[in-house]
Amino acid sequence: xxxxxxxxxxPTEIWTEVKVKKELLPEESWFIVxxxxxxxxxxxxxxxxxLGELWLDVSEQKKSVAEVVRCxxxxxxIQLPKQAVIVCVGGGVLSDLVGLATSLYLRGIHWHIWPxxxxxxxxxxxxxxxxxxxxxxxxxxxxxxxxxxVVVCNEFLKTxxxxxxxxxxxEILKMALLEGDRGWLASLNDRLSQPTVISSLxxxxxxxxxxxxxxxxxxxxxxxxxRLLNLGHTVAHSIEAASRFQIxxxxxVGFGLLVACSMSSLLAISEFPHSxxxxxxxxxxxxSYSWPLWDESAPFFAxxxxxxxxxxxxxxxxxxxxxxxxxxxxxxxxxxxxxxxxEVYSRLQT
Ligand SMILES: NC(=O)c1ccc[n+]([C@@H]2O[C@H](COP(=O)([O-])OP(=O)(O)OC[C@H]3O[C@@H](n4cnc5c(N)ncnc54)[C@H](O)[C@@H]3O)[C@@H](O)[C@H]2O)c1
Numbered sequence: 001x002x003x004x005x006x007x008x009x010x011p012t013e014i015w016t017e018v019k020v021k022k023e024l025l026p027e028e029s030w031f032i033v034x035x036x037x038x039x040x041x042x043x044x045x046x047x048x049x050x051l052g053e054l055w056l057d058v059s060e061q062k063k064s065v066a067e068v069v070r071c072x073x074x075x076x077x078i079q080l081p082k083q084a085v086i087v088c089v090g091g092g093v094l095s096d097l098v099g100l101a102t103s104l105y106l107r108g109i110h111w112h113i114w115p116x117x118x119x120x121x122x123x124x125x126x127x128x129x130x131x132x133x134x135x136x137x138x139x140x141x142x143x144x145x146x147x148x149x150v151v152v153c154n155e156f157l158k159t160x161x162x163x164x165x166x167x168x169x170x171e172i173l174k175m176a177l178l179e180g181d182r183g184w185l186a187s188l189n190d191r192l193s194q195p196t197v198i199s200s201l202x203x204x205x206x207x208x209x210x211x212x213x214x215x216x217x218x219x220x221x222x223x224x225x226x227r228l229l230n231l232g233h234t235v236a237h238s239i240e241a242a243s244r245f246q247i248x249x250x251x252x253v254g255f256g257l258l259v260a261c262s263m264s265s266l267l268a269i270s271e272f273p274h275s276x277x278x279x280x281x282x283x284x285x286x287x288s289y290s291w292p293l294w295d296e297s298a299p300f301f302a303x304x305x306x307x308x309x310x311x312x313x314x315x316x317x318x319x320x321x322x323x324x325x326x327x328x329x330x331x332x333x334x335x336x337x338x339x340x341x342x343e344v345y346s347r348l349q350t
Contacts, residue, residue: 002015002016002017002021003015004016004206004209004210006210006213006217007213007214007217009217010213010217011128011146011148012126012128012146012147012148012149012150013148013149013150014126014149014150014152014209014213015149015150015151015152016152016154016202016205016206016209017151017152017153017154017155018153018154018155018202019045019153019154019155020042020045020046020114020153020155020156021151021153022045022046022047024149024151025046025047025087026085026087026110026112026149028083028084028085028110029050029051029081029083029084029085030049030050030051030084030085030086030087030112031049031051031052031053031054031075031078031080031084031085031086031087032049032052032053032054032086032087032088032089033053033054033055033056033071033086033087033088033089033090033094033098033101034053034054034055034056034088034089034090034094035055035056035058035089035090035091035094035116036055036056036057036058037058037159038089038090038116038156038159039055041156041159042089045155049087051078051080051084052074052078052080054070054071054074056070056090056094058090058091058093058094059093059245060093060133060240060245060248060249061245062093062097063093063096063097063131063132063133064097064132064133065132065134065141067097067132068097068100068101068104068132071097071098071101071105072101072104072105075101075105076105080105080109082106082109084109084110085109085110085111085112085148086098086101086102086109086110086111086112087111087112087114088111088112088113088114088147089113089114089116090115090116090117090120091115091116091117091119091120091124091164092115092117092119092120092123092124092125092249095113095115095120095124095125095130096124096129096130096131096132096139096142097130097131097132098111098130099111099113099128099129099130099143099145099147100130100131100132100141100142100143100145102130102145103130103143103145104143108145110147110148111145111147111148112147112148112149112150112151113125113147113149113150113151114150114151114153114156115150115152115156116156116157117156117157117160117164117167117168118157118160118164118165118167118168118169118171118172118201118205119164119167119168119171119249119250121152121156121157121168121205121209122168122171122172122175122204122205122208122209122212123171123208123212123229125147125150125152126150126208126209126212126213126216127146127212127213127216127220127226127229128144128145128146128147128216128220129142129144129222130142130143130144130145136241136244136300137241137300137303138237138240138241138300138303139237140303144220144221144222146220152205152209154198154199154201154202157198157201158198163248163287164248164250166192166250166251166283167248167249167250167251168201168250169188169191169192169250170250170251170253170254170257171208171250171253172188172201172204172205172208173185173188173189173192173254173257173280174231174232174253174257175207175208175211175212176188177231177257177260177261177321177327178211178228178229178231178319178321178326178327179211179326180321180322180323180324180325180326180327182323182324184207188204189279189280192279192280192283193279193282193283193286212229215228215229216229225329227317227319227329228319228326228327228328228329229319230318230319231256231257231260231319231320231321231327232253232254232255232256232257232259232260233253233256234256234301234304234316234318234337235252235255235256235259235260235297235337235341236249236252236253236255236256237252237300237304238292238297238298238300238301238304239252239255239256239291239292239297240252241297241300241303242292242296242297242299242300243289243290243291243292246289247289247291251284251287251289254280254283254284255284255291255344255348257280257321258277258280258281258284258344258347259337259340259341259344260318260319260320260321260340261276261277261321262339262340262343262344263318263320263332263336263337263339263340264320264321264322266336266339266340267320267330267332267336269320269322269328269330270320270321270322270323270325271323272321272323274347276323281344281347281348284348285348291345291348293345294338294341294342294345297341298334298337298338301314301316301334301337302314304316313333313334314333314334315331315332315333316331316332316337317329317330317331318330318331318332320332
């Protein structure tokens with residue numbers, strides 16, 4: 001079932017394949033923007049693009065306006081026509097920034113994503129959010145510009161480092177927590193610290209794609225329930241920024257999920273005893289990161305797009321999880337974040 005059956009009118013066709021399938025490259029002329037780490041593998045699997053190629057060294061620090069301008073200038077120099085298709089082959093950093101460039105070039109040019117990391121396969125490639133960071137402020141500039149096609153190939157995941165695979169596993173956990181599915185959470189928890197069998201992830205990947213498309217389809221522009229997908233991300237983005245992007249997105253999401261569970265307990269929305277989250281604490285401790293203190297992370301909350309327009313203080317529309325039930329959106333003040341953050345931080349130190 002490689003072409004997924006998605007809600008009618010969904011703007012992107014999504015294919016899931018085990019191996020790279022050349023037939024899914026564009027019928028039109030195309031140009032590739034790829035992550036240099038996958039270049040040699042790509043060249044053994046697929047033909048060279050007719051219109052040109054640009055291979056970039058990718059990191060969160062390079063998710064910048066400068067890299068977007070670089071893409072635009074390369075396309076302009078070769079007079080890339082509006083009918084051409086950009087094929088983005090890379091992880092979430094690359095697809096976020098290339099997506100932004102495609103939405104700007106000639107006021108919008110079609111694009112496809114071949115996501116090469118687990119984070120990109122289960123999350124970043126789906127839903128059409130494009131962005132770059134402005135300095136340390138995460139995802140401050142962006143557009144909603146869905147790709148025409150996403151081709152998810154299991155094969156790409158084989159060259160990922162264990163850390164990058166775990167990055168993606170935190171995003172899958174986010175989705176299971178959002179859905180409140182105890183069985184799925186338990187199965188993911190069992191696999192979290194084990195060497196990952198790539199093929200065992202296929203079902204999780206498809207499940208995340210279906211879950212995300214069903215939410216995004218009804219709320220492309222993030223005005224309602226799409227905000228549920230930000231579960232754990234207000235804190236995660238502030239941690240990434242406060243650590244100067246030394247802590248990767250997925251692991252920061254892990255911290256953010258723990259804070260979200262703790263906030264649910266503190267606000268009496270749902271009980272998350274420490275025993276339920278102990279495994280995540282052990283996993284995050286094992287990375288030996290220097291987690292930012294609350295005072296270091298808190299200033300970055302001011303940049304968060306979920307901040308409500310209130311006078312005095314800061315309030316956020318925050319997704320909070322519930323045991324055995326779907327997460328809900330709750331208006332939360334900084335004090336709740338503070339208490340939960342400090343609690344998670346201290347559990348990680350012991
Ligand atoms: N647009 C969205 O809806 C959305 C959703 C979730 C995350 N994101 C964004 O995604 C980014 C994180 O994505 P990511 O974790 O994919 O990071 P990434 O793109 O930086 O990739 C992680 C690392 O893996 C390398 N890499 C990529 N593919 C590889 C492969 N097949 N084999 C070996 N190495 C490979 C990259 O060069 C990089 O070093 C963050 O910036 C986050 O904000 C966006």
